[in-house]
Amino acid sequence: MGAVAVASFATGLCLAQVASAPPPSSFETVVTAPPAPDGASSVGAAGANDVAGAAGDLGRALENAPGVARMAPASGGLVLWGSTPEESRVLLDGVEIPALFHFGGWRTVVPSAALRDASVLPGAFAASFGRASGGIVDVHSADADAQAHHAQVQADLLDASAGASGPLGSQGNYLGAARFGYLNYLQSAVTSAESRALVPMPAYRDGLVKTTFDLDQGRRLTLEVFAASDRSQLALAPDSPTDALIYTNTRSFWRALAHFRQTDEAGTTDVLVFAGTDRAQLDEQLGLVPVALHSETVVMGTRIMHGLALSGQWLEIGLDGLVGVWSIAEHGSLTLPPREGDETIFGAPPGGATGSDNWHPVLGEIAPYALADLHWGRFALRPGVRVADALVSSDRTLPPTGLTPPVGFSRTIWTVEPRLAMGLAATPWLALDAAAGVHHQLPDATDLSPVFGSPSLGESRAEDAVLSAAMQRSGLALATAAFVRELTDLPARNPNPQPALAQELVSGGQGRSYGAQLAIRRDAAPTGLGGQLSYTLSRSLRRAPGESDWRLFDYDQTHVLAAVLGYRARRWFAGARLRYATGMPRTPVVGAYYDSSAGEYRPILGAQNSIRLPAFVELDLRAERSWQLRSLRLTMSLDVLDATDHENAEEIIYSGDYSHHAYVTGLPLLAALGLRLEI
Numbered sequence: 024m025g026a027v028a029v030a031s032f033a034t035g036l037c038l039a040q041v042a043s044a045p046p047p048s049s050f051e052t053v054v055t056a057p058p059a060p061d062g063a064s065s066v067g068a069a070g071a072n073d074v075a076g077a078a079g080d081l082g083r084a085l086e087n088a089p090g091v092a093r094m095a096p097a098s099g100g101l102v103l104w105g106s107t108p109e110e111s112r113v114l115l116d117g118v119e120i121p122a123l124f125h126f127g128g129w130r131t132v133v134p135s136a137a138l139r140d141a142s143v144l145p146g147a148f149a150a151s152f153g154r155a156s157g158g159i160v161d162v163h164s165a166d167a168d169a170q171a172h173h174a175q176v177q178a179d180l181l182d183a184s185a186g187a188s189g190p191l192g193s194q195g196n197y198l199g200a201a202r203f204g205y206l207n208y209l210q211s212a213v214t215s216a217e218s219r220a221l222v223p224m225p226a227y228r229d230g231l232v233k234t235t236f237d238l239d240q241g242r243r244l245t246l247e248v249f250a251a252s253d254r255s256q257l258a259l260a261p262d263s264p265t266d267a268l269i270y271t272n273t274r275s276f277w278r279a280l281a282h283f284r285q286t287d288e289a290g291t292t293d294v295l296v297f298a299g300t301d302r303a304q305l306d307e308q309l310g311l312v313p314v315a316l317h318s319e320t321v322v323m324g325t326r327i328m329h330g331l332a333l334s335g336q337w338l339e340i341g342l343d344g345l346v347g348v349w350s351i352a353e354h355g356s357l358t359l360p361p362r363e364g365d366e367t368i369f370g371a372p373p374g375g376a377t378g379s380d381n382w383h384p385v386l387g388e389i390a391p392y393a394l395a396d397l398h399w400g401r402f403a404l405r406p407g408v409r410v411a412d413a414l415v416s417s418d419r420t421l422p423p424t425g426l427t428p429p430v431g432f433s434r435t436i437w438t439v440e441p442r443l444a445m446g447l448a449a450t451p452w453l454a455l456d457a458a459a460g461v462h463h464q465l466p467d468a469t470d471l472s473p474v475f476g477s478p479s480l481g482e483s484r485a486e487d488a489v490l491s492a493a494m495q496r497s498g499l500a501l502a503t504a505a506f507v508r509e510l511t512d513l514p515a516r517n518p519n520p521q522p523a524l525a526q527e528l529v530s531g532g533q534g535r536s537y538g539a540q541l542a543i544r545r546d547a548a549p550t551g552l553g554g555q556l557s558y559t560l561s562r563s564l565r566r567a568p569g570e571s572d573w574r575l576f577d578y579d580q581t582h583v584l585a586a587v588l589g590y591r592a593r594r595w596f597a598g599a600r601l602r603y604a605t606g607m608p609r610t611p612v613v614g615a616y617y618d619s620s621a622g623e624y625r626p627i628l629g630a631q632n633s634i635r636l637p638a639f640v641e642l643d644l645r646a647e648r649s650w651q652l653r654s655l656r657l658t659m660s661l662d663v664l665d666a667t668d669h670e671n672a673e674e675i676i677y678s679g680d681y682s683h684h685a686y687v688t689g690l691p692l693l694a695a696l697g698l699r700l701e702i
Contacts, residue, residue: 062458062489062504062540064088065142068135068165073553073589075600076643078179078662078697081141081162082123082131087585089540089557090145090506092578093604093639099124102578103145104487104508105536105563106157107363110464113160114152116247117326118278118297119345123160125204125253126225126272129181131162132251136175136186137200137231139165146487146508147458150392150407150442151328151341156464156485156510164233164247167196179660179697181206182227194237201230226254241286250277269308276301278322290331298323305360312377314355318469321348337396346387346414349468353475354379357527363577364515364532364565366610368626369674369687380474384417386465394442403446405458411438413465413482421525422474436482438463452496459488470514473525481530483512500544510534515567531568534576538562554588575608575632596647606636606672615681624680636675637686642666656701661694668692 066074066084077083085091085101092102100108100123113123115133125132131141145158152159165188172189186200204227229251236244252275278299285292299322307314328341357376361367394407416433423429444458462485470476491504513532522529538561545554561583563576582605589598611634614627644663649656665671672686 062090062146062491062506063142063144063148064090064542065140067140068138071135073591073596073598074587075589075598075645075662076602076641076664077600078645078660079135080129080131081135081138082160083129085141085143085160087555087557087587087600087602088143089502089542089559090504091143092559092561092580092583093602094128095578095607099126099128101143101158101160103143103158104506104538105534105561105576105579106485106508106510107578108157109467110155110157110483110485111160112152112155112157113162115162115249115278116164116280116282117295118280118299119154119322119324120278121276121301121303122274123162125227125229125251126255126274130202130204130227132229133162133164133231133249134184134186134200134202134229136177136184137164137198137233137249139163146462146485146506147442147444147460147489149405149444150394150409150440150460151339151343153343153390153392153409153411153440153462154345154388154464156462156483156513164231164249165198167198167233167235169196173702175699175701177697177699180695191234191236196235198233199231201228203228224255228252243284245282245284246280247282248277248279251275269306271304271306273305274301274303290329292330293326293328295326297325307355307359309356309359312356312359314359316351316353316355316360316469318349318351320350320468322346335398338393339395340391340393342389342391343409344387344389346385347468349382349384349386351384351469351472352381353469353472357475358516362516364567366628366631368610368612368628369676378422378474380419380423380472382417382419382472384415384468384471386413386415386468388413388465401448403448405444405446407442407460409440409442411440411463412436413438413463415465415471415481417471417478419473420478432478436465438482453492453494456491456493457489458491459486461486466514470528472527474527476514476528477526479525479530480514480528481512483510483514483530485510498546500546501542503539503541505539506537508534508536510536513565518567518569529568533566534564535573536561536563536576550591550593552588552590554586556587557585559583574630577608577632579605579608579632581605594649594651596645598645600643602639602641602643604639606638608632609634609636609675612677612681612684626677626681637672639671640667640669641671642669654702658699658701660697660699662697664693664695665690666692 066081071077071081071084072079074084074087090104094102103111113120122132124130141162143158143160148159167188169190174187176185182202182204184200184202188198189196191197207224207226231249233247238244255272257270276299278297280295280297283294301320303318305316324345326343328339330337330339355377357378388411390409390411392409397404413436418431419429420432440461440463442460447455449455463482465482466480470480471478486509489504489506493502511533512530513534514528514530515532517526517529538559540559542555542557563579564573565576566573584603586601610631611629612626613629615624618625644666647658647660649658668691670688673689674687675684676687677684
């Protein structure tokens with residue numbers, strides 16, 4: 024297997040997790056609670072614990088929501104309405120963070136014990152959100168019990184964690200949780216020798232500390248710090264220099280925030296300020312081609328909002344600001360790391376063109392917004408507008424040349440983003456909604472390099488529309504929606520084989536997504552049977568600048584189905600989850616030729632993304648039993664992932680001369696035990 028094949032797959036696979044969380048106060052098996060009429064979905068901490076295969080992790084439970092396609096092993100984020108994870112934004116308590124999942128995509132970057140709920144807004148969201156051409160993932164930390172102290176510890180195959188919360192003085196409370204991942208130390212015990220040669224097991228840490236003080240006259244102050252880090256490493260002894268692989272990938276971030284809220288007869292006022300840093304480092308030696316990408320970012324931002332309830336109507340004005348200062352260094356292949364739309368073949372060596380650059384971009388946006396929620400009888404109107412003033416600057420417009428000093432650039436971009444939603448309560452049990460909006464996203468800082476990207480990249484634009492209906496009768500809830508998304512000005516590889524100076528990437532890419540989604544939920548009492556069926560039918564297309572034909576989006580999945588069932592009886596719980604997804608598109612190899620200068624075969628490619636991987640099918644099971652031991656509560660859980668031992672294809676791997684191929688499959692059946700102790 025070629026070095027690139029190993030490196031590509033190495034970041035993507037990781038053992039599935041077994042997690043634990045506090046026992047639910049009410050039974051919530053279903054992801055959407057309740058199904059939102061505008062395509063949004065949410066899950067609480069109790070509900071995530073009752074989803075087989077998610078095992079208490081809120082982010083993993085959101086995978087079952089309608090409108091969410093299955094993640095690629097290496098993506099580490101949610102695919103929402105035909106947008107890449109990088110085109111969506113993740114917020115934790117109103118603060119933007121760089122990722123939802125740790126490496127491998129099996130854990131959310133915040134300890135489960137510290138989270139309250141998470142929501143996914145795939146598109147057409149309100150004017151209070153921005154900077155995303157895709158969707159929004161909105162995560163909230165838990166609220167501590169201000170009356171009594173609580174603590175818990177838990178351990179499973181992947182990691183161990185501990186958390187505590189309780190009152191702090193007479194008017195405050197605290198919440199703290201930390202998690203330590205140790206799967207990398209257990210790799211030899213839980214994986215085969217073949218897997219160890221392909222998949223670097225991740226090491227990760229995360230934690231959150233939060234204090235809240237109730238001041239006088241309806242005022243509250245929250246101080247919070249959270250952080251996460253990841254590390255993945257692999258080194259293979261090569262049979263020849265062209266097969267060499269040394270791979271190290273690290274990422275870390277932290278945020279500190281202060282949130283002040285005042286509620287009185289004049290309305291509700293929120294003031295949030297935050298700051299933090301992000302660090303990422305990728306170092307690879309792929310055969311004879313080096314790859315190195317190092318970045319460090321200082322981030323600062325604020326959110327200010329004032330809302331007023333007036334005669335049953337809600338009016339809100341706010342200000343959303345964010346600025347990031349980057350320091351980035353990159354050298355190696357011009358085509359690595361790969362991006363959406365690249366015609367890459369698993370195992371094929373990268374192109375021979377290399378470069379080196381060091382640049383310091385600054386990206387920021389200040390966006391005042393206004394929105395309203397107006398009601399007249401059964402009809403609701405929710406207009407909104409967001410006006411953004413964005414700054415894009417860097418210290419390089421051209422590749423470095425000898426001792427010539429760099430020349431920088433700076434430009435501002437004004438955008439107006441109208442949003443509109445309408446609702447009709449047709450009957451006491453049926454609601455109809457429609458929503459549409461315009462969204463913009465700044466270019467990625469790593470794309471502004473004059474060597475590896477282009478300093479001239481502008482903002483990408485998305486236009487979303489959704490029609491939806493929701494009804495609830497006799498304990499059964501149903502939500503359905505039809506959506507469409509148009510993307511323009513996307514960054515893409517320059518189609519010219521010899522691009523102009525500082526034009527390795529160009530704007531002008533286009534995207535189109537459309538489809539329908541359905542969620543059926545059966546509510547249940549604290550004991551009894553509950554479940555949800557979610558299904559998404561969609562088509563996602565992309566087109567490079569200058570092309571007339573559309574191709575399938577790299578993550579396109581025509582059919583995505585998730586069926587979740589759970590039964591709780593006193594201290595017992597049993598649940599199952601069945602997932603099905605159409606295989607992701609791939610570009611076929613239709614032939615090969617021998618490159619005598621490189622001493623290896625090169626593939627001849629067919630039409631881009633014209634074949635698919637086999638469909639993904641997985642059945643997960645979960646059983647749980649709790650014991651009350653005076654003031655202690657002990658919970659034991661058993662998770663069986665891929666209970667049918669189905670060999671799901673994750674990639675196509677070719678022989679050295681591309682005459683034969685096989686599938687690289689995901690992890691086989693895995694049964695794991697988890698324990699949790701609560702005080």
